[in-house]
Amino acid sequence: MAEARALVVEDDRVWQQILGEILADAGLVVDVADHLEAAIPTMRAAPHRLAVVDLALSEGDHHNQDGLRVLDAVRLYDPGCATILLTGYATVEIAVSVLTEHGALTCLRKETFNRGQFRDLVQRALAAPSPAEKPAAADAPPKETVPALIVEDDANWSSIVSELVSDAGYPARVCATFGEALGYLRREKYSVAVVDLALASPRDQDSAAQNMDGYRLLASTRAGGIPTIVVSGVGTPDDIERAYAEQGIFAYFQKQTFDRRAFLQSLREARTAARPSRELDVLTEREREVLELLAKGMTNKEIAEQLVITPNTVKRHLKAIFEKLEIHTRSAAAAKAISAGVSGERR
Numbered sequence: 001m002a003e004a005r006a007l008v009v010e011d012d013r014v015w016q017q018i019l020g021e022i023l024a025d026a027g028l029v030v031d032v033a034d035h036l037e038a039a040i041p042t043m044r045a046a047p048h049r050l051a052v053v054d055l056a057l058s059e060g061d062h063h064n065q066d067g068l069r070v071l072d073a074v075r076l077y078d079p080g081c082a083t084i085l086l087t088g089y090a091t092v093e094i095a096v097s098v099l100t101e102h103g104a105l106t107c108l109r110k111e112t113f114n115r116g117q118f119r120d121l122v123q124r125a126l127a128a129p130s131p132a133e134k135p136a137a138a139d140a141p142p143k144e145t146v147p148a149l150i151v152e153d154d155a156n157w158s159s160i161v162s163e164l165v166s167d168a169g170y171p172a173r174v175c176a177t178f179g180e181a182l183g184y185l186r187r188e189k190y191s192v193a194v195v196d197l198a199l200a201s202p203r204d205q206d207s208a209a210q211n212m213d214g215y216r217l218l219a220s221t222r223a224g225g226i227p228t229i230v231v232s233g234v235g236t237p238d239d240i241e242r243a244y245a246e247q248g249i250f251a252y253f254q255k256q257t258f259d260r261r262a263f264l265q266s267l268r269e270a271r272t273a274a275r276p277s278r279e280l281d282v283l284t285e286r287e288r289e290v291l292e293l294l295a296k297g298m299t300n301k302e303i304a305e306q307l308v309i310t311p312n313t314v315k316r317h318l319k320a321i322f323e324k325l326e327i328h329t330r331s332a333a334a335a336k337a338i339s340a341g342v343s344g345e346r347r
Contacts, residue, residue, distance in 0.1 A: 092256055
């Protein structure tokens with residue numbers, strides 16, 4: 001059996017060495033080329049499992065984008081090879097082009113390059129089917145009946161995310177503004193939400209300033225118990241920390257270094273994370289309130305006082321909860337609430 005090979009197309013010798021060492025450590029035989037004309041014969045000579053390509057392949061010319069031509073050549077001459085673009089000049093526009101037009105797995109920035117993260121990316125790429133292999137129908141993800149909500153005002157990114165959400169088995173509901181998204185959230189249930197932090201709005205038409213309407217939506221998705229993935233081209237480290245700490249987002253992806261396979265993995269994990277809370281979707285809002293207070297250890301009388309209802313009404317709600325969740329005891333009900341994340345410590 002032939003050894004798995006990797007191709008590095010990079011004109012900087014230091015980066016050639018860095019990438020070559022990591023790929024060799026992953027068990028790959030590494031071929032190196034420093035420009036397109038040298039890369040094509042290498043692609044034709046032997047199949048490669050992975051190619052890492054620099055965007056600019058002309059020393060001193062920051063506007064050179066021969067790396068995009070290399071990505072296209074890989075698809076033509078080495079279709080079983082996954083590609084990663086590496087550049088010191090990444091923009092959201094380049095990332096969109098790399099993902100949508102040139103078929104790359106992801107786009108990495110040299111200025112934030114991390115060896116450990118790159119090793120993980122290489123392992124994921126090697127573990128996945130090659131681009132030339134079509135997954136069998138039996139391997140298709142299970143289909144969701146509850147849709148995913150995509151909130152994205154850029155048409156290209158909306159297309160990218162919609163395609164991946166569909167690949168993960170979710171029907172998609174797509175919108176572009178804060179108002180649209182809020183309306184959808186109030187009318188329908190969702191398995192997962194994918195949100196851009198900066199969304200277009202009428203007030204932006206005469207201003208270049210970017211708003212953070214997407215961030216405002218995170219409070220609504222959290223209140224609805226919807227696992228939320230942020231995909232954004234804006235956001236400082238403080239914004240990202242706040243999104244995790246205050247709004248409990250599930251994952252965060254930067255558009256400039258977007259990784260399709262990592263995003264798909266997050267969607268799969270979000271599916272699993274959402275299941276316990278969705279088990280309670282059969283309950284009414286009042287029944288959920290009763291269940292939460294029961295999980296805090298309150299008696300029927302205490303629940304009645306808290307909700308300003310009678311103890312007999314509490315009993316009727318508990319009877320309905322037990323029937324809907326197919327349980328028979330208060331302890332089982334409390335366990336359901338805890339696993340769904342709707343309970344809290346008793347004050």
